[in-house]
Amino acid sequence: MPEVVPFRAVRPTRDKVGLISSRPYHHYTQAEREARLDNNPFSFLHIVNPGYKYHKEVSGPDRYELVRNRYQEFREDHIFIKDEHPCFYIYERKDADGHVFTGIVAATGLNSYKSNLIKRHEETIAYREEDFKKYLQTVGFNAEPVLLTHPDNSDLSAIINNAKSIRPEYEFTTTYRDTHYLWLIDDAQTCQQITQIFKSMDHLYIADGHHRSASAHQLCEELKKSNKEHTGKEPYNFFMSYIIPESNLKILEFNRLVKDLNGLSKEEFLIRLDNFFKIENRKNTYYKPQEKHSFSMYLDGDFYSLHLRKLNYKTENALSHLDAQVLYKTVLNPILGIGDARSDKRLDYAHGKKGMAYVKGLVDRGEFKVGFGMLPASVAEMKQIANEGLTMPPKSTYIEPKLRSGITIYEY
Structure with a gap:
């Protein structure tokens, strides 16, 4: 019975989401990164590449500290907002080739990961786990969900289709010609339905993000030991995931x-x-x-x-x-x-x-x-x-x- 719950996301204001969102840092060439950093002051790349402000490459713990500082600046300038109530987030991406991916952004319990209710198919590398754990611990946030998949479920599809019947909170198209949509589900009863549907499943499977989930688990174990008032409900007991049905996955060689x-x-x-x-x-x-x-x-x-x-x-x-x-x-x-x-x-x-x-x-x-x-x-x-x-x-x-x-x- 995997634990999947709503959470209060920090996210861009509607007018800036298209400017803020970026591909993962390593997906850009150096020239592409520099062009975006030069011409777009709102790009998320300014947060994950904080040394650019000082025209200097920064790595390791020094970079992590600067990432946290840039993120806090975006928060203080109200470029990001935090939802008042826990939500599930319906996220849909339409590619230029017509492929559509639709799923739910949620918080997934690390107890489910530890007990193998969330199954993995890749080995992880210890030093990468440790590095990303230190990164999470220093910056205090994660901006890239782990991709999970589940068997197609008609009840979940009906809830998603109903949520999509209203105007999305976000709708923007990137220079790569893919279009992104985001809907919020903050109704407590519907959120409980979604949680129960996931609880009825035997397992979830990690499709992408083995190191991110392993690092989150390491961080959770460490923080549990240091927190004398640990309850199991603290944010560190969960990791952000994007959960889509198996039929929606696209696998290339x-x-x-x-x-x-x-x-x-x-x-x-x-x-x-x-x-x-x-x-x-x-x-x-x-x-x-x-x-x-x-x-x-x-x-x-x-x-x-x-x-x-x-x-x-x-x-x-x-x-x-x-x-x-x-x-x-x-x-x-x-x-x-x-x-x-x-x-x-x-x-x-x-x-x-x-x-x-x-x-x-x-x-x-x-x-x-x-x-x-x-x-x-x-x-x-x-x-x-x-x-x-x-x-x-x-x-x-x-x-x-x-x-x-x-x-x-x-x-x-």
Whole structure:
């Protein structure tokens, strides 16, 4: 019975939301960031990049202190407001390609996370957990919700559709041509209905945001110990989440690029590949896999199709059936010598929105020797791996929606 409750968000005034909202900091190039910081005094980037005010790069604890200061300035200048009553927030994004994402921004209980009612499919890195925990503890807020997903639910859909029948609190379009909407649900009875619907579900699943949720859990455990009057209702017992139905998720693949052939010649490499795959050289014909356990490869100016010889590969569990794991177990590790896929500097990734054309360009320029493409994982695969208590290899999924920062903010 996952605990999902309304909360009092800090959010932009209606007239400034389009100016404030931003993509996550690392999604911009340096030139893009500077252009926005130069020309938009309301951008959320001024908060997360506070050293820009002093024309200086600032990192670590010093940056965290400055982030807190910039945030407080936005609060003091009434650029942000805090809702008087706890709310659920219906957030919808319509992409330029016509895809629509609709879900609920809420506070989700960390007890549910701790007891595995919120299941995860990725491992986290300890130092990243610790760094973000320190960040949250210093700045006192989080502006990027964890993306959770649940089975489609008709009762929840009816509540959302009813909330959408009135004018949204926010409606704005970005320069990327996606349109964002936000509706508030502050009626206590409806909020209780939503909470009960989530309580009736067996589990929620983390789609994106494993480090954010793990760091929030670390912070919660630390603050509980130091608070002699701990009740379990304090804000640190929850994390901000964006919860959408499974049918709304959009999952893309991550393609793989490797800098060298591990000392093998092209011919030796292809012979080693033949042990696991039926190989077809498609010359300069662009190839994208059409079925599971098939891969695209670009090497030395040619595209290849690789189809797994299933007699030579045994699937033991949900993880071993995943294409990213198949590629690692048959090619990246035994042939190309990739050890830790999280840290090996010979391996890099490019998400599926860029396509194999992007991979081809990097290989043709000599930055990498070989590139591999695959089909995206499915929601069912992601859930089954989580249900079996397993974790995916790094960069197994590129999941949308990617939400903008600064639209709803959760204060600790």
